[in-house]
Amino acid sequence: MFITARERIVLTILLDNEQGLLARELAKAASVSVRTIQRDLRSLDRLLSSYDLTLVRAPLLTLKGTEAAKRHLRLDIAEQRHQDFTSEERISLLIAQLLDSKEPIKLYTLARELNVTSATVGADLTKAEEWLHSFGIELIRKRGYGIEVHGTETAIRRAMSSILSEHLTEETFYQAVYSGEMEKEVANRLLHFVDLQTIRLVQLTLAKLKQDKFPQITDQSYIALVVHVTLAIERIKKGEQIQMDQDQLHVLELEEILPVAQSVAHALEAQFAITIPREEVGYLIMHLRGARTLNPFGEKAGNAELTFRLRNLISGMEQQLEVRFNEPSFFQGLLAHLTPALYRVNQEMKIYNPLLERIQLEYPSLFAATKKQANIAFAPIVLPDEEIGFLTLHFGAVLTRQSSPASLSALVVCSSGIGSAKMLSSRIKQEFAEVTSITIASLFELDQYDPETFDLFISTVNFDKSKGAIHVSPVLTQAEVTLIRSFIESQSKNHMSMTAPTLIREHDECVAFHEITAMSRFIQALLESVIEIKSTNLQEGVLEVCGLLEASGAITHAEHVYHALLAREKLGGLAIPGAELALYHTRTSDVMRPIFTVVSLTNKTTVASMASGEEEISRVLVMLAPVDLSEDKLEFMSFLSILLIESEEQTNLFKSGSIETIQQVLDQRCREFLAAYISKGVEAE
Known part of the structure; x- marks a missing residue:
């Protein structure tokens, strides 16, 4: 029997959503009106009867019949696809x-x-x-x-x-x-x-x-x-x-x-x-x-320009929505996402967001607010709607998480990127008070986990039934919530055992202590590097710093590091807007340990701004790090760059405070970072 293009779309959606859909959800997925869907469904009854299948309309739209009959329909749809495309x-x-x-x-x-x-x-x-x-x-x-x-x-x-x-x-x-x-x-x-x-x-x-x-x-x-x-x-x-x-x-x-x-x-x-x-x-x-990564702290540390713009974006969203986005992991997640995203925009690389239309329909107000504030924060750069959609998912994830009680363990396999995975995770926590922890895995990381050690296995990828996954969409429809709720209730009746999620790796029990020790030494090395030199010329001052660092063994080739810092300047402005500060930073193989050094200029000079135009500066901060850094050490270096613009008071301190005051503030804030890091390590165990 011949199947038209729209019938193919509707039938495929119904076959893929065995838990059922509301008429409006089916209409949205098929990109047509509810009235059109209702008309199409009437014409499907005769076609479905030829496959010994029945369309059930209440309480949800579902296909009723044997698995063999559904497989037969799937095969016929696949064979006829070449005859009729949308x-x-x-x-x-x-x-x-x-x-x-x-x-x-x-x-x-x-x-x-x-x-x-x-x-x-x-x-x-x-x-x-x-x-x-x-x-x-x-x-x-x-x-x-x-x-x-x-x-x-x-x-x-x-x-x-x-x-x-x-x-x-x-x-x-x-x-x-x-x-x-x-x-x-x-x-x-x-x-x-x-x-x-x-x-x-x-x-x-x-x-x-x-x-x-x-x-x-x-x-x-x-x-x-x-x-x-x-x-x-x-x-x-x-x-x-x-x-x-x-x-x-x-x-x-x-x-x-x-x-x-x-x-x-x-x-x-x-x-x-x-x-x-x-x-x-x-x-x-x-x-x-331009590739997006799962590394929550980005590819480079010390991106003060992006940090500055991101702070403005978050502040603008807080004022418009009258909420607080104060989760540290949220800021770092956005920083990691935007580092390659802005690179793609600047290089005019095509951005594709498969969820854009659905995000605009499901979250129109949040999308509009994100677009407005992003245009202000990143001007003169204009982010495309595809990128605004990804940012909307990040903000939406926090909003849903803030109103969510926590409680079971779930493994979530999401195929549309880390932002949508976080949105899905937050929706799960919002809808199910039983969920205590959610582990996000990509399709290609799935072999590292044992799904049977989780209470729930939820996936946006449609695996075959032998995998035991509950198939859902990234935004989790009401019908999918009903399906998960039914599964939880049925498992509770069968005395489901609550087991801890298992990651299939070795030696996990030793990692936390070793990382805490290594982080302590890394922070100590940076604090010991904090010195100030005075210079009448910016370039001469930076070169003098490099010479001193080479003499101390902190770097191996002063000339190499100096030229790397100048090369970084050519890639984008380094002056923090309105702060009289510039941040020169790089990571090279010549750097042996982390460095934070201050160059105070006796005469103000003009350098390119991180925003646009030029800025007068009176002080340069030189931040260096080795090339090969673990994620947690990248987090620390990123934390340092954020300190520079965390508040107007703190920015003024780095601009005009004495080196002793700067050392005291860095010492205190590094203690706070290490305490939070140790706490996180304990929780991870």
């Missing part, structure tokens, strides 16, 4: 085919491929033209000649990567790479624009490097990296050369992540017997710098 799916496939082709394609060829009329393809091409234009790509349509696209190699790569990312979720990627079976026809077709064997070899190569070189990357960013590298390799094999401005390339090669990008390039050269040029390594640096 408008959005057709446009994606059209764009991908045009980007992949070196020659013009006839209109009737595209129409035949998609099983629609030439007029339908013509209308789709008009929409595709607008999308391509946003990437700087021109769509050429000539009668008798065909259809083709014109654009730079960089633009074509970005467009192809974007179109793949929009349809290649963690779930479909997992199916393609590991099982070879794709349930979604559109993702299946799009993936075949790249060689599946190539994408599997790329994934295998990157997986070997991931744990050592970029262990904290999120699933979504890891998949984007695999897609980027696969496209690059295939284009290199075809002789397509990417271009990059040499000045931009030189600045990128100053990035600390250069060795990681070079390691990736060398591994790929060995795997595919190709030569990867410098420009490709440059784009790898951009991709790795």
Whole structure:
């Protein structure tokens, strides 16, 4: 029996949500009105009866029938998908085919491929033209000649990567790479624009490097990296050369992540017997710098400009919403998210947020407030709505957590990034007073955990039933709340044992004490480095500091560190707005231990501001750290940079206070940090 595109969408949603849905939830998921859904459901009764299935309408919309009957329906939907696509799916496939082709394609060829009329393809091409234009790509349509696209190699790569990312979720990627079976026809077709064997070899190569070189990357960013590298390799094999401005390339090669990008390039050269040029390594640096990570303290310590802007964003949200966002982990989570996010925005890298439409519908007021305050805090940078959506999830997570009592253990596997995982976790805590702890795991970290040691196993990825996971959406609908509540109640009746969550790792019992000892020594080393020198010239003062540090053994090559600090200045302003302070900071292999040093200038000088324009400064703070730092030590270095702008009183202290006063304040605040750190370690045990 033939199944239309919208029927396919509605049936797939019902099959994926066995716990049932409200009519408005189904309408929202299908992107139609409730009235349209009600009309469509009436026409489905006859179709479902042919599969021995029944549509139950109350209290929730569910499909009633045997598992065999549901499997039969799923198979038929999968087989008929190639016959009928939605408008959005057709446009994606059209764009991908045009980007992949070196020659013009006839209109009737595209129409035949998609099983629609030439007029339908013509209308789709008009929409595709607008999308391509946003990437700087021109769509050429000539009668008798065909259809083709014109654009730079960089633009074509970005467009192809974007179109793949929009349809290649963690779930479909997992199916393609590991099982070879794709349930979604559109993702299946799009993936075949790249060689599946190539994408599997790329994934295998990157997986070997991931744990050592970029262990904290999120699933979504890891998949984007695999897609980027696969496209690059295939284009290199075809002789397509990417271009990059040499000045931009030189600045990128100053990035600390250069060795990681070079390691990736060398591994790929060995795997595919190709030569990867410098420009490709440059784009790898951009991709790795723009990747989101699970590291809650970001890639770099001491990002005072971002800290300054982030404080303004949080303050603006507090005033508009009349609430307090005072959780330390919340600030650090936002800092970690925004570090690569702003880099992506500045580099004009495409950002894709699969939850954007749903966030705007479910949380319109919070989204509007976040957008307004972000535009103020980050001006003149304008964050796209996709990024505003991610920020909304972060703020929403705190709001739900603040009104949540805590109480069972739950393992949450979330495929849409750390922000949505936190939102889901907070919704779970809000709805279920029984939940005492939630452990978040990505799809590729799942083998590190034993789900049976958790009371609840909740996932936004639709595993087969043998996994025992409760499948939910990232925003947790009311129907899904009902499903989880039923599960908890049924398990309670069966005397469910409350077991502690188990992480499948060795030697966990020794970690907390060793980390506390190491952190104490790290903080002590920094406090011992606090000195002041006076200079009439900024550069001379910084160079003198480097010389003194080399003489003491704190760094190995003063000239190297000095030039690294100047290179950091070229990447962005270092003056804290309105504070007469500048923060010069870097992490290099020449730095042996953490450093916090003060350079007081006898004559004010002008340097680039962290916000915009220039600022007059009278004092420079030099903060240095070794390249290889654990997450907790990165947290401490980030904590120091936050101290500089934590309050107007504290900023004034660092601007004009004596070195003895600064030492006393740092000593006191470091004691507070260490006490909180030890407390956290005790809780972790």
